[in-house]
Amino acid sequence: MTNHAALRTIARQPRVFLTLLLVLCVPIPPALAQEPSAREEPSAQEEPSAQEEPSAQEEPSAQQEPSAQQEPSAGEGQATEAQLATINDSIGQIETWLQQARSQRSSEEAALSELNQRIDAISENIADNQQNIARLDAELGSLNQQQDTLLADTEAQREIVARALRASYISGGSSQLQLLLTQQDPSTAQRMLVYFNAFNEDRLQQIRRFQQTLSALAQTRDEIDQAQLTLAATNAALATQREELESNQQARTRLIASLNADMATRRNELEQLLADRAHLQELIDEINRIIVDIPSPEDAMPFADARGQLPWPVTGDVLARFGERFGGSLQRQGIIIGADAGNTVRAVHNGRVVFADWLRGSGNLIVIDHGNSFISLYAHVQDFTKSTGDWVNRGEALALSGADAGNGSPGLYFEIRQSSRTLDPQDWLTPGD
Structure with a gap:
């Protein structure tokens, strides 16, 4: 490569010019040093100004070709070495950021997995409670039917007893006496009286049993109602907890997606920097091969x-x-x-x-x-x-x-x-x- 061609190589490398800005014009963007979870892209205010593309009047004038006697200066080699050092530093920062991001993503994925398991467990509990509520509803329906039947039987027995009591009242309470007097055989009369009393007592006992059964049914129904209320409240609490977990799940899913996108962007930046580093290393090797020290004029002040x-x-x-x-x-x-x-x-x-x-x-x-x-x-x-x-x-x-x-x-x-x-x-x- 001639000296003239070496200078043209330096002048026509856009990546070299871009990385030169990192060394000469702008500090490394703060985003490279931020934590993954709080990373923001540099705004336009971080640049010296928001320049528009140069108009035709702003295009550089015709470039002057350096003379064949000019050689790359030591300063150019130093500047390129500085660019390489800056790129290496940027590569190190991006690799550190990627390592932190991978660690954070692993933590978030583990937390997300735990959330999924908790959501599944809560969903199973809610399903079990729904089945229990349905079972209690069926039991309550059966109890209501039994209660209706017992109420009907009780009313029938009450009506029979009531009629017997009314008949006894109308006859002035002499039914038992008449029963005894109308019988010629005293033993028969005594037996008839026993039958009469047993009949009435049986009716009364049956009514009392109906009443006890109704009382037990009412208590069971109250217990079922309370169990239904408890299960409904539990389901409501579980549903609220599941909503909170699902909201957390969605937030973590979005965070992981954001981390993946940021990591993809940083990997692209890393690949670009690695390519720039390889190019700069080639350029440094070429400059070092052809560079010569050109003395400044003797009267030039350092x-x-x-x-x-x-x-x-x-x-x-x-x-x-x-x-x-x-x-x-x-x-x-x-x-x-x-x-x-x-x-x-x-x-x-x-x-x-x-x-x-x-x-x-x-x-x-x-x-x-x-x-x-x-x-x-x-x-x-x-x-x-x-x-x-x-x-x-x-x-x-x-x-x-x-x-x-x-x-x-x-x-x-x-x-x-x-x-x-x-x-x-x-x-x-x-x-x-």
Whole structure:
């Protein structure tokens, strides 16, 4: 691979540019570090701004091909190594999350299985109680029939006794005396009297037995009624408990389905990161194979020594400062410099353009590697004048300021980073410029 082709490889890898953003522009999304049960996708507020797709006027200008004498810089290799480290860290976080999610899913599935068993047991109890209620209903019906029969017999016996009593009353209570006087044989008369009394006593005993049976039937019916009420109340309580368990069952089923969906999404992310890691490793190997150290001009000041002496990338007032909170709990990683759209954006120090393209959340973005892990970022610009791989000098034009710097106002979003650590740009820019 020629040096020229190596630079084109770096410039044309969208996955490399995307992962470069993780290192250069945005911290790792908080969602990767959240617990599985409370995970939320990052909202649009977590990005530097909600950029629309660039219009035809915002397309980068014709890219300049690097000369054949240019070689990949050590900074490019360091940036790619940093990307690889970031991807490895993201892979580790996703694998940890997946392990926790699998453990949580196992716990939820075990709890769901227990709920299913409890629901089945309650359903069986309800079915048994329904059968008992039906049996008691049948017994109660039979008792009611017996009661009706006994009541009819009792009424008949009462009527017979009542007639006998009325006849005795009408005759003035002399029936027994007449029975004795009309008989010539005293033994016969005595026997007839015994028969008469036995007949009446038998009727009275039968009535008393009917009454006792009716009393027992009434007591049994009351017991059956109470048993039915108890079973009905038990069934109502069991039905309520079953509804609660079924509601819990549905909630756990939804949670397991959500976990499965989240795990599928994370597995896809993991597969993508693994593919990105493999690609980056190939790119690192290629860069390490062809990389050469290109000395900076002898009079060039190291970036670390330029603290407080860098020129401003565009003339204007600071509209948003480093570290300010926005979008809730997010902290700004750079500054927003207010400027009319179309003002010239210039490099703050010597270096090499390692990225010049549109990127979601940052619009048109330029990243310059200044060596020793220092980089500067210029976001939401338009009309690039430099391309990936170009060398730039301090104060050299890079692009024009855009109509929206990420806060709805025209200007430039600007960052300075050392490795993956963000620095306050105002500590590095010349005061008062």
